[in-house]
Amino acid sequence: MVSHPVSPQKFAARLNAFLRERLPLEELQALAEKKKVPLHKHSLWYYLGGIAGMLLGVQIVTGLLLMVYYVPEITSAHASILKINTQINFGWFVRSLHSWGANLMILALFVHLFSTYFMKAYRKPRELTWWTGLALMGICLGFGFTGYLLPWDDVSFFATKIGLDVASKVPFAGNLIAYMLRGGDAVSQATISRFFVIHVAILPILLIGLLGGHLLMVQVHNISEPNSFKNLEPAEKTYEKFFPTFFLKDILVWILCLNALFGLTMLSPWSLGPEADPFAPAPIGIKPEWYFLAPFQFLKMMPAMVGPIEGELVGLVLMSLVAVGFVLVPTFDSGASTARSRAATWFGIVVVISFAVLSIWGVLS
Ligand code: HEM
Structure with missing residues (x-):
């Protein structure tokens, strides 16, 4: 007997039916179609949260790949990054995507923070969206600070040392927090171990929980409308459907941003300085x-x-x-x-x- 292969259309239809019988896909689709995005001259800023989310995805994928070869020990950390850069297929590319991606994500977050601030999107009932957002910003800066030390090159070592020395001056808990982060009085193996755990486990767990809350709030309250739009007559207000119209535009913007990220990665691969020497004097002009x-x-x-x-x-x-x-x-x-x-x-x-x-x-x- 000859068996006929299932056509892709039939397979898709069967899969669709299978999932629809088992998951509340209709409700989810109705929810996505109900959501609408106001159309006005500041609508551009509504893309920023999505850009940050897409870049977060890049960070997770490239971060997991880097973890395969990175060794969080002061005797091997620098050598493992050098190996990623020079011996592992596409290692330099993945590392550069992670480093450039981190910078672009923080830039996108600053723009997202200030655009939502100036559009007054923090006002009732969006206070929780704003506060979870601020906590996410803190977490992402924490990712930047802890990740910077991991290559264990001279700049990262001394910038971390200076950063922790400054943090120790914060009144009340500063000294204790800096001591705990360092794992003692000096930046050492204990620091790299702690920073690694914070970077790959503690911050991601906090981020996922808070981001879930943040996006849930956006879903519950819908997107905010600036006063100039809110005060218009109902007939003058125009909206577009989040799904599929805005979502497809979101994807287009993500592709443009990915192009910028890939361009930066290819044209200017992330460099690696000489290995840190804790006993050497700090290089001149060290900056975070x-x-x-x-x-x-x-x-x-x-x-x-x-x-x-x-x-x-x-x-x-x-x-x-x-x-x-x-x-x-x-x-x-x-x-x-x-x-x-x-x-x-x-x-x-x-x-x-x-x-x-x-x-x-x-x-x-
Ligand atoms: C990992 C970090 C973050 C991600 C992935 C993220 C994602 C998003 C997304 C997708 C939206 C809906 C679309 C938009 O308005 O852009 C949104 C809305 C919002 N975000 Fe964020 N966000 C992050 C961090 C922040 C930060 C740092 C703040 C500021 C403190 C913030 C404040 C807000 C506010 C107030 C809204 C509501 C905007 C409105 O209703 O018009 N978010 N966020």
Whole structure:
């Protein structure tokens, strides 16, 4: 007897029927089709969260591949990265994708944070979306800080040492936290072990939980509408369906971003400095990654003493107040008062300009 192969269409139809009988796909489809995205001149910013999510996917895949060859020991870490760069097929490519991807993801997150801030998307009922977002930002900066040390080259070693020394000056718990992260008084094997566990286990677990909450909130409250759109007559408001219209555009934007990521990776593969020597003096002009440059530069420009208090301490307290401002903004600006709304906008503008100026100054100095 001759058996006929099943055509792809028939196979797809059977699979569809199989899944529909077993999963609530109709409900999910109805939910996705019900969701609508407002169309206005600021709609572009709605793509940023999706871009960050797509880049997170790249980080997970490339991170898992790197873990196959990376060795978190001070005697082997640098050599294992060198091996990935020079001996493993496409190793340099995967490593560069991970490093460039991390930078692009943090950039996308900063734009997402500030665009949702200026569109006032933190207001009731989206406070939890905002707070989970802030926690996600903290986690992603944590990924950047812990990942930076892992290659164990001279810049990463000394930048981590300086970063932890600064953190130890934070009033109350700073010293204890820095001591626990280092695993003692010096950056050593204990530090690399801790940073590795934080980078590949603790932060991913926290991230997945918080991201689930963040996206659930977006689903529950739908996408926010800026005031200029909300105040229009119902007949003047236009929307597009999230599924499939916006989702297909999302995919197009992801492809464009992936092109940029692949271009950067191919044109400028991520470099690796000489192996760290903890007993050597710190190389001149050591700097952290660009996203930590603004706080770094801010602390550098503080005078040694502000009255009776150490200048660095004053700087740390001022930066903590800015962070507290971002946490409390949904309670301060609920939308009821124009004066408060303006104050929140100006606070955001001052922070963005200071961040940009300090970062550029940090790069140039
Ligand atoms: C891993 C990090 C993150 C991912 C993957 C992510 C993803 C998303 C996605 C897909 C959306 C819906 C579309 C959009 O508005 O872009 C969204 C909305 C939102 N996100 Fe994030 N996000 C992240 C981090 C953050 C951060 C750092 C903040 C700011 C503190 C934030 C605040 C918000 C707010 C307030 C909304 C609601 C926007 C609205 O309703 O218009 N998110 N996020």
